[in-house]
Amino acid sequence: MLKQRTFRRGGIHPPDKKRLTEGQPISLCPDPEVITVPFSQHLGTPASAAVSKGDVVNAGDIIAEASGFISAHIHTPLGGEVKEIRNIFIPAGFSVPAAVIAVDPGSSFQESVLTEGEAEKLSPEELLDIVKKCGIAGLGGAAFPAHVKFKVPKGKHADVLIINGVECEPYLNADNRLMIEHAGELLEGISYIQRMTGAKSVIIGIEANKPDAMKAVEGAAAAQGYTYAVQPLKVMYPQGDEKQLIEAVTGKEVPSGGLPIDVGTVVTNVGTAFAVFEAVRRKKPLFERIVTVSGEAVSRPMNIRAKVGTPFRMLIEQAGGFSEEPCKVVAGGPMMGFAVYDLDTPVMKGTSGILALTRKQVQEGVETPCISCGRCVRSCPMGLQPTRLYHLIDRGLYQEAKDAWLLDCKECGCCSYSCPAKIHLVQGMRLGKRMLRNLSS
Ligand code: SF4
Ligand code: SF4
Known part of the structure; x- marks a missing residue:
C-alpha cells in the first residue's frame, strides 16, 4: 500500500463521528406524495422554468432548463402534476424558484x-453532451456543473484526474458507502470522465478512516482491469477541498485565483463519477443521491438514497425520528453545512x-474578545489571517479585506473551530464575500 499523504499548511482534526453510520448499508427512501424541486441546485445561473402550474410531467422530464x-x-425525479411554482429558501440562505409537484404513483419514466x-x-x-443533458453537478459540495468542469479549455491539458473519496466532514458516510457498495459502477463512471478530460492517469484519494472503501475500490479495479491508483490519505480536515486534495495527492499548489487545470489536474467527487455512470449507462438524469442522516439527536442514524425534492422530514422519520429535541x-x-429551520427543506x-x-455537539458559547492567540491563523489551510479579515469585515472595510x-477563503470553518474566544470567524468571511458580490453587482 502507498504511504499516506496529506496537505502541508493548516487543517484540523475534529472527532470524525463516522461510526454512527459507517456500517449502515444504503437504504431507500419511499417516494413522497409531494416533492418540491428547486431550480437552482448548482453553482452558477439558476435554471429557467420549463413547466407551468397544471402541467403533467413524467419522472426524468426537464422541469427547468440550464440558463x-x-x-x-x-429534472423531476417523479411524475405528477405541477401544483405551483413558488420561491423557497434553500439551506445556503437564498430564495429560489421551485416546482411543487403532486406525485402520481402511476406515472411513468x-x-x-x-x-x-x-x-x-x-x-x-x-x-x-450526455452529462449536460442529465444535469450533473458536482456532488461533493460546490455543485459545479460537471459538463463545464470536464471540458478542458483549449491550451490546457489534464495530466491527472483526481477522484475525491475523502469525505473529510465529520459524520458523513454517503461517499464511503457508495465506494463500498458500488465500486464497480463508480470505476466505470471514472473511465468516462477520463475519456472526457483526456487525463493521462487517475488517482483516487481516500482517507485512512475508510479501509473498507479502499479495499472495495482496489478489489473492483483489479477485477475490472483498471490501472487507477488508490492514494491513502491521512485523516485531516479540509482535505476534501480541491486545493488541499491536489496538494495532498500531487504535491502541487494551485495559485491564488487559479484553477486545478492550471496545474494539470481535474478533480471530481466519487458521487459525481457514479452519477456519470448512471447517465451514460442508464440515461438517468441526476435526480437522487445518497444522504447521511446522523447526529446525536437522531434515533437510528443511517445512509439513505433519496430523490431530489423529498422533504428532510421524511428522511428523519425513516431514521426513527429525533431521539431528543x-x-x-x-x-x-x-x-x-448550513443550519435549516424548516424540515420541509427539500433534498x-x-x-x-x-x-x-x-x-x-453544537457547543454554543458566548463570544468573548480576541486574545490574539493565533490559533485561527495556524489552522487556516489557505494561509490567511482570519482574525484580521474578521476585523476588517466587522468595520465594513470590504475592499481592504479583499486586498x-x-x-481565497474556502469557508472551511477551521478558524472558527480553533478559536477559544468562540468568535464567528467563518460567518464573518461569508458575510464579507457576500457584501463584495453585492458591491460588484
Ligand atoms: S474559513 Fe477561510 S479564513 Fe477560516 S480557516 Fe477556512 S479558509 Fe481560512
Ligand atoms: S483564534 Fe480567536 S482568539 Fe485566537 S487570534 Fe484567532 S480570533 Fe483571536
Missing part, C-alpha cells in the same frame, strides 16, 4: 430514462447529509 454557460438542467446505453464507442463530445439541524456536514443534488445535533485575500 447560461455555468448552469445545469433540473420519461422514455429516454433507464435504458441501457452503448458506452464503449462514445466520443468525449458525446459523453459531455435537536439544538440544530444542519444540511451537509457540521463544518461547512437537493448537493445534500450530502442531514445532521440533528444536540446542545452538547487581504478574502476571496
